[in-house]
Amino acid sequence: xxxxxxxxxxxxxxxxxxxxxxxxxxxxxxxxxxxxxxxxxxxxxxxxxxxxxxxxxxxxxxxxxxxxxxxxxxxxxxxxxxxx
Numbered sequence: 443x444x445x446x447x448x449x450x451x452x453x454x455x456x457x458x459x460x461x462x463x464x465x466x467x468x469x470x471x472x473x474x475x476x477x478x479x480x481x482x483x484x485x486x487x488x489x490x491x492x493x494x495x496x497x498x499x500x501x502x503x504x505x506x507x508x509x510x511x512x513x514x515x516x517x518x519x520x521x522x523x524x525x526x
Contacts, residue, residue: 450463451482475526481522509522
């Protein structure tokens with residue numbers, strides 16, 4: 443199964459760029475019919491992960507994917523599952 447990966451470490455302090463990258467990766471997954479996207483906000487204080495989850499829980503974004511999974515073994519990863 444193909445998957446996309448987005449590592450947010452490099453842009454952790456640029457809020458507008460984070461939203462743009464999250465939007466881009468979701469749209470790319472839909473266009474290419476990729477069923478799994480891995481987002482790496484990193485562990486840190488947890489603020490970046492909260493921002494990612496808030497973005498993904500917006501109504502217009504939430505309707506685009508099937509489900510969201512927080513990695514129980516690695517706090518610094520989030521998976522978005524798509525169904526095509």
